[in-house]
Amino acid sequence: MYIHYLSEENSILNHFLAQIRDVSVQNDSMRFRRNIERIGEIMAYELSKVLDYKDKSVITPLGTKETTEITNKIVLCSILRAGLALHTGFMNIFDNADNGFVSAYRHHPNNDDEFIIKVEYQAAPNLEGKTLLLIDPMLATGQSIVAVFEKLNAEQKPKEIHIAVAIAAPEGVQYLQDNLPENCHLWVAALDEKLNEKNYIIPGLGDAGDLAYGIKL
Numbered sequence: 185m186y187i188h189y190l191s192e193e194n195s196i197l198n199h200f201l202a203q204i205r206d207v208s209v210q211n212d213s214m215r216f217r218r219n220i221e222r223i224g225e226i227m228a229y230e231l232s233k234v235l236d237y238k239d240k241s242v243i244t245p246l247g248t249k250e251t252t253e254i255t256n257k258i259v260l261c262s263i264l265r266a267g268l269a270l271h272t273g274f275m276n277i278f279d280n281a282d283n284g285f286v287s288a289y290r291h292h293p294n295n296d297d298e299f300i301i302k303v304e305y306q307a308a309p310n311l312e313g314k315t316l317l318l319i320d321p322m323l324a325t326g327q328s329i330v331a332v333f334e335k336l337n338a339e340q341k342p343k344e345i346h347i348a349v350a351i352a353a354p355e356g357v358q359y360l361q362d363n364l365p366e367n368c369h370l371w372v373a374a375l376d377e378k379l380n381e382k383n384y385i386i387p388g389l390g391d392a393g394d395l396a397y398g399i400k401l
């Protein structure tokens with residue numbers, strides 16, 4: 185897997201990451217969602233640097249300019265529900281991409297810390313030969329992303345796969361390395377220390393879905 189860590193060099197990205205983590209800022213849910221969206225916009229720009237391009241001429245009022253344009257057929261696919269704001273950020277940049285949505289949640293069958301990932305709802309376009317960007321703000325154990333990828337990939341084979349996450353735990357990065365095809369790209373805005381006993385990312389930010397959309401039952 186090709187791993188891209190985006191906050192290793194200083195940039196405005198670190199401001200947005202700090203705000204989604206900060207307990208004195210993150211409870212402003214509109215700002216939280218917009219910051220996740222801004223992180224998505226920056227990640228999309230960084231990711232655009234490894235896509236395929238062809239030459240293109242643009243006619244201006246005063247002449248012709250030779251430039252380039254992306255040739256990949258991009259599908260943005262996010263994991264409900266926390267993925268929605270990051271998805272919007274990517275969509276702001278890749279504005280003519282097709283879009284897919286898959287649900288995944290942690291189901292605790294014995295009402296304790298043990299869980300399995302349930303993947304249920306799926307609405308996605310044909311992925312055959314496409315460049316799939318699988319989007320989720322949090323990579324904790326990695327089980328949600330792998331479960332969703334396996335469901336999508338079982339039906340059609342994308343040409344290229346990029347996974348984009350805002351905050352990752354090392355355990356989740358390792359799980360993706362062990363369970364996804366070698367030629368995948370993983371884009372991580374920030375790599376954190378570890379998981380806690382409930383498989384939440386430390387220091388992380390808490391529960392991304394709840395901060396963006398409210399506490400669920």
Ligand SMILES: O=P(O)(O)OC[C@H]1O[C@H](OP(=O)(O)OP(=O)(O)O)[C@H](O)[C@@H]1O
Binds near residue numbers: 290328
């Ligand atoms: O790497 P994992 O251990 O699988 O955990 C990460 C998942 O947890 C969060 O979703 P959550 O299950 O909280 O659902 P939500 O988006 O509805 O809040 C997050 O958005 C990921 O999908």
Ligand SMILES: O=c1cc[nH]c(=O)[nH]1
Binds near residue numbers: 322384388389391
């Ligand atoms: O730290 C975590 C782990 C899973 N889901 C979250 O929202 N946060």
Ligand SMILES: [Mg+2]
Binds near residue numbers: 393394
């Ligand atoms: Mg959640």
